[in-house]
Amino acid sequence: MSTSAPTFLSYPAWSAVDLSVLFEDDNLKLLVKAFLMTLRLTLLACAFGVLLGLLLATCRVSPIRPLRIAAGAYTNFMINIPIAVWVALFFFGLPKIDLAFRSDDLSWDTFRSGLVAVALWVSAYFAEAIRSGINSVPNGQAEAARAIGLPFTKVLGSVILPQALRTSILPIGVVLNATYRNAAAVSFIGVADIVNVTSERGDTLAAYTEFTIAAFVCYFILAVVTNGVFLGLDRKFAVKR
Amino acid sequence: MSGAPPSSPGIFERALTVPRPRAGELALTEELGPRGRRSVLVSAIVSLGLVVMAGVWIYQRLGAPTRLYPKGQFEPALWEPFKHSETWHGLWNGLQQTLSAAAVGIICSLIIGVLMAALRHGTGRTPIALVLAGAAAVVLVLLGAAWLRGTNPIEAFTIKWWGYAMAGAIVALLVGLPRYMSTAYVEFFRACALVLLIASPFRFFGVQPWWSVVFGLTLYYSTTIAEVTRSALRSLPKGQTEAGLAVGLTPSQTMTMVLLPQAIRRALPNLLTQTASLLKDTSLGFIVTFSDLLSISQRLAKANDNYLPSLIVCAAIYITVIGIINFTANRLQRTQR
Numbered sequence: 001m002s003t004s005a006p007t008f009l010s011y012p013a014w015s016a017v018d019l020s021v022l023f024e025d026d027n028l029k030l031l032v033k034a035f036l037m038t039l040r041l042t043l044l045a046c047a048f049g050v051l052l053g054l055l056l057a058t059c060r061v062s063p064i065r066p067l068r069i070a071a072g073a074y075t076n077f078m079i080n081i082p083i084a085v086w087v088a089l090f091f092f093g094l095p096k097i098d099l100a101f102r103s104d105d106l107s108w109d110t111f112r113s114g115l116v117a118v119a120l121w122v123s124a125y126f127a128e129a130i131r132s133g134i135n136s137v138p139n140g141q142a143e144a145a146r147a148i149g150l151p152f153t154k155v156l157g158s159v160i161l162p163q164a165l166r167t168s169i170l171p172i173g174v175v176l177n178a179t180y181r182n183a184a185a186v187s188f189i190g191v192a193d194i195v196n197v198t199s200e201r202g203d204t205l206a207a208y209t210e211f212t213i214a215a216f217v218c219y220f221i222l223a224v225v226t227n228g229v230f231l232g233l234d235r236k237f238a239v240k241r
Numbered sequence: 242m243s244g245a246p247p248s249s250p251g252i253f254e255r256a257l258t259v260p261r262p263r264a265g266e267l268a269l270t271e272e273l274g275p276r277g278r279r280s281v282l283v284s285a286i287v288s289l290g291l292v293v294m295a296g297v298w299i300y301q302r303l304g305a306p307t308r309l310y311p312k313g314q315f316e317p318a319l320w321e322p323f324k325h326s327e328t329w330h331g332l333w334n335g336l337q338q339t340l341s342a343a344a345v346g347i348i349c350s351l352i353i354g355v356l357m358a359a360l361r362h363g364t365g366r367t368p369i370a371l372v373l374a375g376a377a378a379v380v381l382v383l384l385g386a387a388w389l390r391g392t393n394p395i396e397a398f399t400i401k402w403w404g405y406a407m408a409g410a411i412v413a414l415l416v417g418l419p420r421y422m423s424t425a426y427v428e429f430f431r432a433c434a435l436v437l438l439i440a441s442p443f444r445f446f447g448v449q450p451w452w453s454v455v456f457g458l459t460l461y462y463s464t465t466i467a468e469v470t471r472s473a474l475r476s477l478p479k480g481q482t483e484a485g486l487a488v489g490l491t492p493s494q495t496m497t498m499v500l501l502p503q504a505i506r507r508a509l510p511n512l513l514t515q516t517a518s519l520l521k522d523t524s525l526g527f528i529v530t531f532s533d534l535l536s537i538s539q540r541l542a543k544a545n546d547n548y549l550p551s552l553i554v555c556a557a558i559y560i561t562v563i564g565i566i567n568f569t570a571n572r573l574q575r576t577q578r
């Protein structure tokens with residue numbers, strides 16, 4: 001093997017990649033923990049985000065202008081600023097105005113800040129997904145609901161939203177899938193998620209390649225499982241039009 | 242017209258309520274009666290009060306004295322650094338890094354993405370597609386060979402792997418691989434985490450941070466752009482292809498002269514949305530210590546001990562730049578309708 005000549009790239013040989021390092025000591029345990037951390041953070045953030053997104057979408061289609069403007073401003077504000085900035089603002093910024101005090105447990109502090117930032121950020125995306133679902137419901141449905149004398153809350157809650165949510169199953173899955181990857185921004189503040197743990201272990205063990213491959217595999221598993229689940233849900237529940 | 246004339250809403254009422262939906266929106270309400278109008282007006286006033294209260298609370302929270310900042314966040318000393326040109330010089334440097342990475346990234350993604358969309362949409366057996374797929378196969382085989390051998394790809398080019406590369410290319414041409422190749426490319430990189438795509442060149446090959454960010458963004462966003470362009474291509478009427486072929490254009494000419502110009506025009510708003518998204522994702526460069534706008538702001542914040550003002554300025558710059566792109570996208574969408 002001729003590795004002596006200086007090349008324009010330091011090119012690692014396949015033979016130098018030794019995946020067995022992932023199974024040494026407690027590396028595998030750490031990886032599983034990191035995987036669960038990403039999963040927990042994303043699922044919690046998305047559970048909260050869907051609820052807030054539903055509220056925001058409702059505000060945006062309501063006939064009340066202040067609510068429409070406020071929800072629209074919130075959505076644009078959240079979407080147009082990168083998630084990494086939000087995470088930094090929540091973790092470093094809030095304690096400065098006495099809103100999120102540091103406790104003794106740093107990992108809990110970072111998790112809490114990351115969770116709130118991701119949840120608030122992703123709610124804007126869910127709001128957009130649900131709103132496009134609402135707009136895809138045919139006008140005749142709302143007209144029919146009004147014709148039988150339902151009030152606005154019933155038109156929206158019992159007729160439009162059930163159909164809209166069933167239409168937005170796939171878009172919600174897409175947002176969830178994007179959230180796994182974008183939630184990696186919380187490793188910026190040191191939450192022990194997949195990206196953070198694989199970087200840190202790869203650095204200490206000088207095994208960047210192996211741990212990065214492991215991280216790719218983790219995200220692939222998340223993406224494939226989520227895709228499968230949401231495709232199944234969509235097939236079962238989506239309104240065929 | 243019989244019966245009582247409907248009372249017209251006043252200016253105050255019109256300012257607070259939305260009587261008619263815009264195009265493309267679902268009409269959830271129609272002309273309201275007096276009772277409906279009154280209840281909507283009352284809710285509007287109440288919600289306006291709540292929104293104003295929330296705003297006032299945030300403002301007070303920022304201005305209130307805290308343990309760390311006894312004079313609150315509006316104290317002039319905290320904003321003092323933004324009066325000096327050095328601060329703005331640093332921020333401008335960061336913004337330049339962000340914008341240049343995003344610009345190069347979006348140009349590369351557009352080239353690769355449109356190419357992939359065209360390959361996947363087309364028949365896959367035109368000369369251009371075959372040559373491209375053959376070249377891609379050669380490069381892939383060389384890279385793989387070099388990795389296996391532990392050499393540089395250029396070195397690998399000079400040794401016997403050249404034969405394997407040619408064999409791979411010929412196989413690719415015979416199988417008519419272009420379509421499958423672009424499908425595999427798009428489906429693979431779309432499922433990858435962008436942070437890791439950015440980190441990989443840096444960690445595997447020791448690429449500089451700026452290039453690493455551009456590389457990762459290009460790999461990821463070329464797939465999303467390929468999908469956007471492909472759906473635009475599919476939305477074109479079939480007659481366009483038939484007409485192009487009927488007047489004697491080759492399939493490649495039909496694609497480049499008839500289909501792509503129309504498809505890109507249709508996809509333009511979505512492409513701009515992708516551009517905005519790419520620009521935001523440059524901030525994920527923190528993983529390779531890329532000194533973009535966010536990391537410069539962080540550095541300034543640490544140096545001046547003014548975290549909130551610095552991050553607020555940083556967020557304001559992001560929202561301005563991305564707002565301009567989104568505004569253009571919305572304008573285009575409206576003019577196209």
